[in-house]
Amino acid sequence: MSLSTRLLLGWFVIAGLATVLFLNSILNQVPSSVRQASEEVMVDSANLLAEIAEQHWQEGFAADSPFAAAVDRYLARQLDAQIWSRHKTGTELVIYLTDLNGTVLYHTDPQQVGEDYSLWRDVSLTLQGKYGARTTRIDPEDDTSSLMYIAAPVYKGGQLVGVLTLGKPNASLHPFITLAHGYFWQRGGLILFGALLLGAGMAFWLNRSVRRLVDYVEQVRHGERVSPPQLADKELARLAAATEAMRREIDGKAYVEQYVHTLTHEMKSPLSAIRGAAELLQEADVPEPMRARFLANIDGESLRLQRLVDRLLSLAGVEKRQQLEQTERVDLAEIAALELEAKRPLAERKGLTLTQECDADSTLMGDRFLLEQAISNLLDNAIEFSLPDGAVALQISNSGAALSLRVRNDGPAVPDYALDRVFERFYSLPRPDGQRKSTGLGLSFVREIARLHHGQVSLNNRAEGGVEVELTLSRTHQEREGSTSLS
Structure with a gap:
């Protein structure tokens, strides 16, 4: 099961x-809240009826009395009231009057007239001057058969003469309680659904951030040089920053160890040659021609060491970069023309012909100095591996989204076993004219420059003979990056 x-x-x-x-806490309060609201209305209604009963106290409450006739007419009414979801069609109130002894003087159920209600709480408490109310079930086994009774004192000339009680079935409140329950459950379902959507959004956002961090760690684990993701969550951002710092420390240590190892290996040969020549020069009676040759060997090997150190420093500086710090619009054809002109004396010594072919638009956003170095290294390789009286051609083509720079010669093909290794650091092949190997850093340097320009470089043997190196650079990506860095 995934984290999200x-x-x-x-x-x-x-x-x-x-x-x-x-x-549940709200719904448990709904029945009592509805009953309390109903009780408040019944208190007002009972006191109003008590005032009306006081007006008829002298004439009594017999079945043919005006008070009894008015109540009978109320009970006979046909109602047509749509109260929210409940359609009320009949009356439900129970009304009775008792005297100071609790004897029923009037009741909507005539059979109750004359009964003793003095022990009922509504009557007894009201006769004591207190608030009288009760809830009683008609069927003790059925809680829906209960009625709520509210009593009000009847005064005559300022003296308490009786009690009027108003009763209402609690079952009449159940539709409203059920409606409230349905309303709250419906709203609760919507709230829960909204919470689910919110949770899904939060889970997606957090999982996306975690996934970006995991992808970054995976890329780092595979040796890719990538920038840490920009995360909105502070804790994840701190973790990404800590991972990046750890990667830099580990890479720094591994980088130093690897370079020390390869540097010492590559320096052994020239140092041995320098030491051997120096030891021979220390001997007495060394002929002058041999002395000159030994000195020339020392000078040549020293230059080789210098070139090795310079190339290593240049390559190290490029490899440490994760992106171009400053870019400008450069014309690749212009740079190629300048580099070809600079290499012409070297080519003429071997009798080589240098040619250039470019499309009309060969501009892109990039680092001019690094692109100059890349083209220079490609031309050096092409010239060094060319046969005398051969040709080196440079071609730049524009595919719209990318620029492709191809450098080809008509020299010997690269062995199949070396095709996958020519871009490795310190890997070098012997020159066809018998010259010793180079530092093996040129093509590795070109590969790093291509990476910084979001491009790639490849080397292939041509079917018609010779070798071709293709450097591809993205124009669209560089333009976006250039506009971002300049803004």
Whole structure:
């Protein structure tokens, strides 16, 4: 199960439990709240009827009395009231009057007239001057058969003469309680659904950030030089920064170890030659021609060491970069023309012909100095591996989204076993004219420059003979990066 799924399920369980508990606490209060609201209305109604009963106290409450006739007419009314979801069609109130002894003087159920209600709480408490109310079930086994009774004192000339009680079935409140329950459960479902969507969004956002961090770590593990992701979450951003710092420390140590190892290996040969020549020069009676040759060997090997150190420093500087710091619009054809002109004396010594062919638009955003170095290294390789009286051609083509720079010669093909290794650091092949190997850093340097320009470089043997190196650079990506860096 993925992290986002676990987070979503956890969030849904927590939100669901919180919603259910919250709704239960509210729904448990709904019945009592509805009854309290109904009780308040009944208190007002009972006191109003008590005032009306006081007006008829002298004439009594017999079945043919005006008070009894008015109540009978109320009970006979056909109602047509749409109260929210409930359609009310009949009356439900129960009304009775008792005297100071609790004897029923009037009741909507005539059979109750004359009964003793003095022990009922509504009557007894009201006769004591207190608030009288009760709830009584008609069927003790059925809680829906209960009625709520509210009593009000009847005064005559400022003296308490009786009690009027108003009763209402609690069952009449159940439709409203059910409606409230449905309303709250519906809203609760919407809240839970909204919480689910919010949780899904949070899980997606967090998982996306974690996935970006995991992808970054995986890329680092495979040796790719990538920048840490920019994360909105502070903790994940700190983790990414810590991972990047750790990567730099590890890469720095590995980089130093690798370079020390390769540098010492590459320096052994020229140092041995210098030491051997120096030892021979220390001997007495060394002929002058031999002395000159030994000195020339020392000078040549010293230059070789210097070139090795210079190339290593240049390559190290490029390899440490993760992106170009400053870019400008450069014309690749112009740079190629200048580099070809600079290499012409070297080519003429071997009788080589240098040619250039370029498309009309060969501009891109990049680092001019690095591109000059890349083209210079490619031309050096092409000239060194060319046969005398051969040709070196440079071609630049524009495909719209990318520029492709090809350098080819008509020299010997690269062995198959070396095709996959020519861009490795310190890997070099013997020159066809018998010259010793180079530092083996030129093509590795070109590869790093291509990476910084979001491009790639490849080397292939030509079917018609010779070798071709192709350097491809993205124009669209460089333009976006250039506009970003300049803004």
